Amino acid sequence: MRAIKGVLLTCDPAVKQILLLLNEKESFIIEDLDDHHLVIKAEQEYRIRKELEAELEKNTYSLES
Amino acid sequence: MPSAQNTDTDNDGKQHVQHIIIPFLQSQSQNTLTRLYQRPSSCLSIFRLLSPLERQLVMNLLWLESAISANTMHAWVTREGRKLYDEALVTLSRLHILLTATGKLALNPTFKAGFRQAITGGGSTGSFGIPAEQSDKHPGIDIEGLDAYALERWETILHFMVSSGTGQQPTRPSSGVLFLLQRSGLMSGSQNMAPQITSAGFQFLLQPPHDQLWDLLLQYLRLTEERAMDLVEVLGFIFMLATMELGREYSIENLGVHQKAMLEDLRDYGLIWQRRPSSKRFSPTRLSTTLTSSSPPLPTSSGTNSGPQEGFIILETNYRVYAYTDNPLQTAVLNLFVTLKYRFPNLVVGSITRDSVKKALMNGISADQIISYLVTHAHPQMRKNNPLLPVTVQDQIRLWELERNRLKSREGYLYTNFASQADYEFVLNYAKELDIVLWESPAKRCFFGSIEGHANIKGFIERRTMGAGP
Numbered sequence: 001m002r003a004i005k006g007v008l009l010t011c012d013p014a015v016k017q018i019l020l021l022l023n024e025k026e027s028f029i030i031e032d033l034d035d036h037h038l039v040i041k042a043e044q045e046y047r048i049r050k051e052l053e054a055e056l057e058k059n060t061y062s063l064e065s
Numbered sequence: 066m067p068s069a070q071n072t073d074t075d076n077d078g079k080q081h082v083q084h085i086i087i088p089f090l091q092s093q094s095q096n097t098l099t100r101l102y103q104r105p106s107s108c109l110s111i112f113r114l115l116s117p118l119e120r121q122l123v124m125n126l127l128w129l130e131s132a133i134s135a136n137t138m139h140a141w142v143t144r145e146g147r148k149l150y151d152e153a154l155v156t157l158s159r160l161h162i163l164l165t166a167t168g169k170l171a172l173n174p175t176f177k178a179g180f181r182q183a184i185t186g187g188g189s190t191g192s193f194g195i196p197a198e199q200s201d202k203h204p205g206i207d208i209e210g211l212d213a214y215a216l217e218r219w220e221t222i223l224h225f226m227v228s229s230g231t232g233q234q235p236t237r238p239s240s241g242v243l244f245l246l247q248r249s250g251l252m253s254g255s256q257n258m259a260p261q262i263t264s265a266g267f268q269f270l271l272q273p274p275h276d277q278l279w280d281l282l283l284q285y286l287r288l289t290e291e292r293a294m295d296l297v298e299v300l301g302f303i304f305m306l307a308t309m310e311l312g313r314e315y316s317i318e319n320l321g322v323h324q325k326a327m328l329e330d331l332r333d334y335g336l337i338w339q340r341r342p343s344s345k346r347f348s349p350t351r352l353s354t355t356l357t358s359s360s361p362p363l364p365t366s367s368g369t370n371s372g373p374q375e376g377f378i379i380l381e382t383n384y385r386v387y388a389y390t391d392n393p394l395q396t397a398v399l400n401l402f403v404t405l406k407y408r409f410p411n412l413v414v415g416s417i418t419r420d421s422v423k424k425a426l427m428n429g430i431s432a433d434q435i436i437s438y439l440v441t442h443a444h445p446q447m448r449k450n451n452p453l454l455p456v457t458v459q460d461q462i463r464l465w466e467l468e469r470n471r472l473k474s475r476e477g478y479l480y481t482n483f484a485s486q487a488d489y490e491f492v493l494n495y496a497k498e499l500d501i502v503l504w505e506s507p508a509k510r511c512f513f514g515s516i517e518g519h520a521n522i523k524g525f526i527e528r529r530t531m532g533a534g535p
Binding site: 008031039 | 419468475478479482484488492526
């Protein structure tokens with residue numbers, strides 16, 4: 001038996017796909033559990049959240065600009 | 066459930082929510098409460114803050130000389146009302162208004178005497194305040210003046226909160242008010258630093274004035290112990306103010322030492338008005354006389370320079386917001402979650418955008434608070450719509466909130482590579498007993514446990530391998 005330290009991410013499938021894409025650039029995923037769950041390295045969580053937000057931001061359109 | 070909630074409605078059809086002062090009173094000792102109940106004005110004020118059912122129970126028991134058997138009372142209650150009835154009994158007994166010992170129901174004798182006196186009059190305790198003699202030399206202030214004063218004080222506080230951190234320099238409220246704001250967690254910052262509004266403060270701003278007032282008073286009450294003030298005197302004074310008559314002057318002669326000390330603080334909050342700090346008389350403002358009633362705590366009449374108190378926002382399906390107001394405070398509050406575009410003498414136009422809502426969410430305001438603010442302040446024209454707010458906008462605000470939480474994370478350990486299915490199930494069951502399993506997959510034969518449970522699991526496995534060992 002093995003115990004691996006990490007952070008369990010719970011997300012929707014769309015976000016998961018983006019995360020998988022980000023993972024190709026710089027690997028951080030420890031284990032791909034299922035459509036909604038991933039285990040990642042704890043120290044990478046902050047960076048991933050930032051990058052995900054930037055990625056999601058690209059897909060929104062604003063009245064202002 | 067819905068039927069039970071329907072029974073507990075106010076006259077105007079609104080659901081009754083327990084007043085925030087009630088839990089505070091319940092946390093006080095019986096001794097404190099009994100001393101409080103010696104004041105008829107406090108009995109009346111507390112009675113007015115109870116829910117309709119609780120009020121009815123008190124009235125039923127008020128004029129009975131002897132205790133009534135709990136079974137008799139219970140027989141009046143319909144099956145649907147049981148739950149509410151029981152809850153009401155619990156609330157009342159925790160307030161020590163109702164004595165439920167020995168299977169009989171009776172009012173606390175002190176409360177009974179105090180409340181009877183409040184209703185029938187008589188007695189000379191001065192619990193409702195002693196009106197000051199009219200004198201020609203110092204004519205009192207009229208109601209309009211009082212309203213303007215209360216409004217100015219109150220809006221100074223709110224405006225200071227809302228514009229902190231925006232670089233503007235609004236009038237600073239007194240240091241006593243600042244201290245209270247900081248202690249209550251509505252604003253942060255130390256003596257040297259400029260106070261900054263916190264997320265609790267933002268939420269505070271969106272509440273109706275009545276709730277805001279009680280919020281602050283509750284904080285004030287919590288401070289009394291530190292300041293070595295007598296809680297009963299402080300509470301008694303607040304309740305006394307609540308039963309006073311607007312536009313009348315009262316003498317400070319029979320006030321206690323602590324109550325006289327409170328005058329200064331209450332002046333700062335706009336609850337009372339005094340000609341001079343050393344004046345021997347004071348007038349309660351509308352803020353204080355409506356503390357225990359359902360009428361609006363701030364004046365609705367025009368004549369003040371403030372915008373209309375209720376109903377000035379029109380929200381369209383295209384996310385546009387038209388706010389008919391010239392009040393800088395209301396504009397500033399709107400600015401928390403609306404991108405403002407144009408400003409006219411009596412109208413502010415803006416729109417709710419993703420960015421503006423996101424900014425609000427980051428400040429700690431929730432989507433529900435935005436929506437409830439918009440509902441409370443909706444323009445009379447909007448009231449014709451059903452539902453009141455355009456559904457698209459409501460949904461979108463909620464969706465924007467959800468968007469922020471697309472990723473949830475929990476630290477922990479992934480347990481995998483179990484030798485056998487039995488092994489896996491054995492450890493998993495143990496983990497489930499500890500309630501630390503966040504995710505499991507029998508197919509993959511692995512599970513994820515929270516970080517708190519790791520030491521236990523580790524110990525459990527070690528013990529097992531030792532036991533099964535050579």
